[in-house]
Amino acid sequence: MYAIVDIETTGGFASGNGITEVAVVLHNGREEEGRYSTLINPRQPIPRHITALTGITNEMVADKPGFDEVAPHLFNLLSGRIFVAHNVNFDYSFIKSHLDSCGYDLQVKKLCTVRLARKIYPGHHSYSLGNLCRTLDIGINNRHRAEGDADATARLFSKMIRDDAEGHILKMTRGKNAEQFLPPNLPAEDLEALPYGPGVYYFENQKKEIIYVGKALNLRNRVRSHFSNNDGNRRKQELMRQVYHVRFRECSSELMALILESQEIRKHWPLFNRSQKKYHHRYGLYSYEDSKGYLQLVIEKKRNHLPALYTFNLLQEGHAFIRKLTGSTDLPGEAGYQRQELREPPAVYNARLNKAIDTLQAELPSFVLVEKDYYAEDRYAVYLLEKGCFYGMGNIHDPYNMPLLLGAWKEKIEPSPDNDYIRGLVYQFAEKKAFTRLSLNE
Template sequence: MFSVMYAIVDIETTGGFANGNGITEIAIILHNGMEVEGKFQTLINPNQRIPHFITVLTGIDNFMVADAPTFEDVAENVFNLLSNRIFVAHNVNFDYSFIKHQLQACGYELNVKKLCTVRMARKVMPGLPSYSLGNLCRSISISIEGRHRAYGDAAATALLFEKILAGDSEGHVAKMLKGKNKEQYLPTHLPAYYIEQLPMMPGVYYFHDSKGKIIYVGKATNLQKRVKSHFSNNDGGKRKQDLLRKVYSITHKECSSELVALILESIEIRKLWPEFNRSQKGFHQSYGLYTYEDRKGYVRFAIEKKKQHLNPLYTFNLLHEGQTLLRKMAEEFELNERLCFGVINDYADIVEDASLHNDKVLKAITALHEQLPTFAIFDGTYNHSSILLMNKGKFSGIAPKGEFGEDITLEQLKERMTPHPDNDYIRGLIYQYAEKYPERKILF
């Protein structure tokens, strides 16, 4: 290990993500794998207020950094110290994201390999109760002088690193340094085997936190490649850094095609509302078109907020969409608009009897259903395909293609499919697909 040069780094900051926060203290310990070669430490003026809770944690306050150099003042020195060395830190992605971001702002592009002492310790010292720096050092009898200060934590990390190198009889560190050192880009608490077990096929993946709760859902045409891409850059944004800290495990569901993966992703997001999903949270039908019979026997239409246990004739994102449709139906079938909209207290001027009105309403409903197509889409590869059902203009569910012969009926499909909730996003996907691949569409 003599030919490998390391820079063991620790920083204190004003917050938990690089974009919008600053560094208040930095310590760099130069190491050759056997012993310390040099040290650098300084307070940093972050050019922003230090929050009270940070001062409570670190002891660094605004007065202490008032006359300290800014990061720009030390950027060239920091860049030179880190260049051509392996960047080592406890929870390395955190420290690296801040320093890379600050150096970029000063015109320096840091691009070095990284090693995380959390990940290394898990491999070389398995079975310990905790791998936080304080608890880990306590377990292996390393004292930390100046906890939550940059040099104190960096010095403890250096001693930890020496113990890891000394105990690495199976060459884990050398393996981590091979190639592009991809494992170092993974979240600190995510074991690499969660990535390795992902198939290279379409599907939906789930990120779980320490308690197993799903915090993110995504879709992929290649599950392993897509999940790796989440961690392939060191984005300093709050959302990315929060996600990196919270991911502990990954599960997945294989799908027959990208279309099925898109649909399943939409269903799961709406069902689970994961913390880190933003897309599709606004895609939902707020209103439904319903019918009811009033106290005089007239079948009436109503546009209401969607009811959980009632099946609407049709659904809409916006109230005016439903009102526009209902007015067209009233005009086409000569319905009394007072019986379509609003509350009626006085029926004296409703000259049309209930049976005649109800016949018109039935014809309007029948016409609406006839305008809404019923068809199936076959999608996927020969050995791994699915059937998606659109029933009267609504998405109904998915069934494996292998369960059916060539002469499939609507009744057979309904009996064997897994039902799923309908929404306009899924409808749009299926209609677009059917238009693009008409040969995969079967009308019923």
């Protein structure tokens, strides 16, 4: 019924590492039925720190079978049984990935003895195999070797079967229970608390530090999807190890969730977020005074510490902006916009250019986007832009009776961070039918 598994590997994730040892203890729920253990040649060097931890050297595995040679027997041992391990997602990711590469599709239920121990023996400071066995007076021989750890896990599992007065094992292996795929330290209650609507979710580590921020149209389904596919890449396995808590904030719509996600990523810079950390418009329009006192316009790669007059994602957008600004059909040169021969003093020319810049910026729109709130029928989500820049967002019960005055809306909405990505989102969603755009006056 159960296959209790432990492995030793060359590293922490399946996609780039090999298995050096595997042990399986077969258990029928009452007693051990048999066991299998072997060293495996990973066909790659074993790092020194792994040898220091496990004692397994390159010489020890040199004449041992490769995984492809043991795969048929291992697949037969595991098929039809519940895969049990201490931090099951780690062992299962390696075994499944390596069996897949040999043409064997392992599809079995999983049971994590870390998660099970948290249910049956709550309140322990640590649920590592060593600490848990020490606390429960279960001896471990040959620690950090597959057979030694599998034997200790089997004896721990036998004790948990005897102590499982509330039937946690049956509950955790019934159907598609979340306990089978969640990380070892993440409470299932965190997942059950998630709504089925839009919002932003936060993964936190043991110290309650935010390590990942994401957005979702359906919070519960999206968070489940992070853990339901047990792939063996480094980032996924590190996230599984480090996530201890999930919390969330409901948002009225997809757009609100996208904006909040962007703001939270830039506020917390979570370890596992990649997107948006480096997102910014690539080019900026800058002005400088040349040696003759004339203002020059130049389009350059955006500078972090120098405010741009305007920003663009594409160089062509900058060219078009300057043509509109100056009324010229000439493309700028490599150094920026090159003015034609000037017959007016610098002060006059500069004033005219600054006036053109001010006029164009003044023409940038101020408006509110309005859409229905997902969570409340009598409430609307609103997004305020002031002169082309994102001012803030919020929820209002009767937006269509509000005066179309910028100042009145600013009194209702808390200001929040703005960036190029958010402005792009608002303009993109403004074209959708679900949104009403209300133009505002000063």
